[in-house]
Amino acid sequence: MSTSISSATAEAASNIAFIKYWGSSDPERAAPRNSSISMTLSDCRSICSATHYDGESGRDQILLADERGVLDVAPESFSRRIGAHIDRLRTHFERPGTLRIATRNTFPAAAGIASSASGFTALTLAVTRALGVALSPEELSRWSRRSGSGSASRSAFGGYVEWPDSSSDDPDGSRQLLTEDAWSLCDLVAVVETRAKDVSSLEGHRRAASSPYYERRLELLPARLDEVRAALDQRDFERLGRVVEEEAIDMHLIVFSSKPAIFYWKPGTLAVLERVRQLRADGLAAYCTMDAGANVHIICQPADEQSIHDEIARVEGVQKVLRDRVGSAPVWREGAEL
Numbered sequence: 001m002s003t004s005i006s007s008a009t010a011e012a013a014s015n016i017a018f019i020k021y022w023g024s025s026d027p028e029r030a031a032p033r034n035s036s037i038s039m040t041l042s043d044c045r046s047i048c049s050a051t052h053y054d055g056e057s058g059r060d061q062i063l064l065a066d067e068r069g070v071l072d073v074a075p076e077s078f079s080r081r082i083g084a085h086i087d088r089l090r091t092h093f094e095r096p097g098t099l100r101i102a103t104r105n106t107f108p109a110a111a112g113i114a115s116s117a118s119g120f121t122a123l124t125l126a127v128t129r130a131l132g133v134a135l136s137p138e139e140l141s142r143w144s145r146r147s148g149s150g151s152a153s154r155s156a157f158g159g160y161v162e163w164p165d166s167s168s169d170d171p172d173g174s175r176q177l178l179t180e181d182a183w184s185l186c187d188l189v190a191v192v193e194t195r196a197k198d199v200s201s202l203e204g205h206r207r208a209a210s211s212p213y214y215e216r217r218l219e220l221l222p223a224r225l226d227e228v229r230a231a232l233d234q235r236d237f238e239r240l241g242r243v244v245e246e247e248a249i250d251m252h253l254i255v256f257s258s259k260p261a262i263f264y265w266k267p268g269t270l271a272v273l274e275r276v277r278q279l280r281a282d283g284l285a286a287y288c289t290m291d292a293g294a295n296v297h298i299i300c301q302p303a304d305e306q307s308i309h310d311e312i313a314r315v316e317g318v319q320k321v322l323r324d325r326v327g328s329a330p331v332w333r334e335g336a337e338l
C-alpha cells in the first residue's frame with residue numbers, strides 16, 4: 001500500500017446488461033441469484049474527484065453536479081449511500097481522513113442508463129487512490145459492488161464482462177470475456193421517459209422471487225448465458241441480438257408478475273420495440289434491451305447505426321436518442337478536476 005495523495009480523479013463508464021442481474025439473496029450486498037453479462041459503454045461516464053479535506057464538521061463533503069455541470073450538495077439519500085461506502089473503504093483499509101467528493105455524469109439523469117454502475121465504480125477508484133490503496137480490476141469490481149449496486153461490479157472492466165452468481169467459486173468478482181477492440185458494437189438509447197422510476201432496482205431485486213416465473217427463469221438462464229458467451233466468441237451478431245432481446249422481455253415478465261407488480265414500460269417502450277421489429281423485417285440488424293426503466297437500448301453494428309438512429313428518432317414518444325458504443329476500463333489520475 002502506498003501513502004495517500006491529496007486528491008485523485010477517476011472516470012468509469014456505465015454498462016448495458018445483455019443478461020440481466022435480477023433478484024438477489026441479499027439485495028443490500030448485491031448477492032446475485034444469477035450470473036449476468038454486459039457491454040461496458042464508452043461515452044456514458046461518471047467522473048469523480050476525491051480530495052482530502054479538513055472540514056470543521058469532521059464529516060465528508062459530498063457534491064453532485066447538475067446537468068449544466070454546476071456542483072451542489074448532494075441530496076440526503078444519495079449522500080448517505082456514498083458516505084456509507086467511503087466508511088466501508090476507510091475502515092477496511094485502515095486509512096482515516098475526511099474527504100470531499102465531487103461527481104459528475106456525462107449523460108442525463110434518469111435516461112435509463114445505470115448511473116449507479118459508473119458512479120460507484122468511479123467513486124471506489126477515486127477514494128481508494130486518494131487513500132493510497134491500489135486495487136486490481138478484480139478488487140475494484142468487488143469493492144464497487146459492495147456499495148449495493150450490483151451492476152457496478154461489471155463496470156470495473158472494459159469490453160464484454162461477466163459477473164458470476166453468488167454460488168460460484170468467486171462469488172463477487174467479474175471477469176472480462178472479450179476486449180472492446182475485439183468487437184465494435186453500438187448502443188442507441190431511445191429515451192421515452194426522463195422522470196425517475198417509481199420503484200428502485202433495489203426494491204425490484206427484493207420482489208423478484210415473488211413472481212411465479214422467477215424460478216423458471218433461473219432454470220433457463222444457464223443455456224441463455226452459454227448462448228451469449230458463444231455469440232461473443234464467434235462475433236455472431238444475429239445470434240447475440242436474438243437472445244439479448246428475448247432476455248430483456250423475460251426479465252420484464254418477472255418484473256410485471258412480481259407481487260406487488262411493477263411496470264417499468266411506457267407506451268413509448270412498446271412503440272420502439274415494434275419499430276425495431278419492423279426494421280429487422282426490412283433487413284436492418286437491431287435488437288432491443290431494457291434495464292429497470294422505460295427507455296430502450298438498441299444494440300446494433302456500426303454500419304447500421306446512423307440509419308437505425310434516424311428511424312428511431314422519428315418514433316412517436318421518443319424524446320431523444322443517445323449514441324454510445326462499447327468502451328474501456330476505468331482510469332484515474334492524480335489531482336482534483338471537480
Ligand code: PMV
Pocket residue numbers: 016017019020021022030036114116117148149150151152201202290291292
Ligand atoms: O445494479 P443494480 O442493483 O441497480 O441492478 C441492475 C439491474 C438491471 O440494470 C436491470 C440489470 C443489470 O444487470 O444491469
